[in-house]
Amino acid sequence: MDYLKRANEVFDIELDGMKRVKADLDGGFVQAIDAILQTIENGYGKVVIAGVGKNWHIGNKMAATFTSTGTPAVAMHPIEAMHGDFGILSERDIVVAMSYSGASDELIAVLQPVKRMGVKIIALTGEPESPLGEYADIIVSVKVDKEACPFNMAPTASTTATLALGDAMAMVLLDARGFKMEDYARRHPGGAIGRTLLLRVEDVMRTGKRSATVPVGSPVKDALISMTGAKAGCVAVVHPDNTLAGIMTDGDLRRHLIETPNLIEQPVDSIMTVNPKTLKKDQLAIDILNIYEQFNIDDLIVVDDTNRVIGAVDIQDMPKLKIL
Structure with missing residues (x-):
């Protein structure tokens, strides 16, 4: 047969x-x-x-x-x-x-x-x-x-x-x-489905000392110190009014480490990503996962309606929150 x-x-x-x-x-x-x-x-x-x-x-x-x-x-x-x-x-x-x-x-x-x-x-x-x-x-x-x-x-x-x-x-x-998606989430309060559809960015984002920031023009060394202190994979580079200028990540640092002499003394502006993907605090956790998947990035800055930095979301936090 x-x-x-x-x-x-x-x-x-x-x-x-x-x-x-x-x-x-x-x-x-x-x-x-x-x-x-x-x-x-x-x-x-x-x-x-x-x-x-x-x-x-x-x-x-x-x-x-x-x-x-x-x-x-x-x-x-x-x-x-x-x-x-x-x-x-x-x-x-x-x-x-x-x-x-x-x-x-x-x-x-x-x-x-x-x-x-x-x-x-x-x-x-x-x-x-x-x-x-x-x-x-x-x-x-x-x-x-x-x-x-x-x-x-x-x-x-x-x-x-x-x-x-x-x-x-x-x-x-x-x-x-x-x-709507929110209705679906209310019927699935347990498990990853419920968490990604019920939790919002403000529930999972890093703030305060856990969110690394440095002023525009800071040397890469200061950005690295800020990231280390926050135990974060990125740092938000901000203008004097705290609006977002760009983002520097661990990946940016590694990519420029060999090719850029005296990298840690260079201004962070020279290796940061300008106009990075950002989040608003009222977006859903599933939006975070969608951006991670679509753009293959691990770190996102959270801004308010005036583009001022209010926090960050790090992919390493997702498993602990059981939404990844």
């Missing part, structure tokens, strides 16, 4: 499945988005996602993605719902019910009390003319031409396409609600 050939066949079948679902997107998808928006914005409700078998796992992932991107959602297992977990659902909510065949007994059973509550049902199914389709207020097709399984039975292409559809719904809802 050619393992790679078979693996490629599976990829092709699943990609074809996603393309089919993408091509079938229609007014049902639009209605589903509008209904969810109305539920969470006007009714203060949530999305309750129900499915059994493989769709139960897909539903959990969908609920997690929805919730982390601003659309409150939970997964409800139909069997557990019939034995007490139905309390998850309220009249203000909306249900997304998933079954490719649309004939899952466990799912259909729980939809009956859902209907009695007057809760709207969105069906993700490959068979609109199924029992699930009959219960649904809105139908979104997840029809695929075939599964990757050689028996056309194990959910593969259909669940992959359903997962992609769930991501599409989540991202459309994100955009429709004007969900």
Whole structure:
């Protein structure tokens, strides 16, 4: 058996499945988005996602993605719902019910009390003319031409396409609600993601004795002493009014050490970088990382609105703050 050939066949079948679902997107998808928006914005409700078998796992992932991107959602297992977990659902909510065949007994059973509550049902199914389709207020097709399984039975292409559809719904809802990076950060308070999106430059910058500065015209020796005292990788060179003239870094020093005679006696202006990249104190920590990556630099000066130096950010501090 050619393992790679078979693996490629599976990829092709699943990609074809996603393309089919993408091509079938229609007014049902639009209605589903509008209904969810109305539920969470006007009714203060949530999305309750129900499915059994493989769709139960897909539903959990969908609920997690929805919730982390601003659309409150939970997964409800139909069997557990019939034995007490139905309390998850309220009249203000909306249900997304998933079954490719649309004939899952466990799912259909729980939809009956859902209907009695007057809760709207969105069906993700490959068979609109199924029992699930009959219960649904809105139908979104997840029809695929075939599964990757050689028996056309194990959910593969259909669940992959359903997962992609769930991501599409989540991202459309994100955009429709004007969900911003700060909103995302509030939902991820732990870990590097939360820290880079919640911390601001003023929370991580060096100030006072930990931020090296020297006046324009100072010898490189003074700049080096200032950097050493601050245990910093750079020094801000400032005009008499404390506005930024330039920056000298460890790298600048090393590059000129051999080629410039009596370097430490030379004015720092001769080797500093003029008009360096700078930060404002209200920028996010992620902006620091983006500048580091984009321009391949390790040190940044923080200035106020009048270009006066108020601090510095050193890449060596990032691991300690757990944002790098």
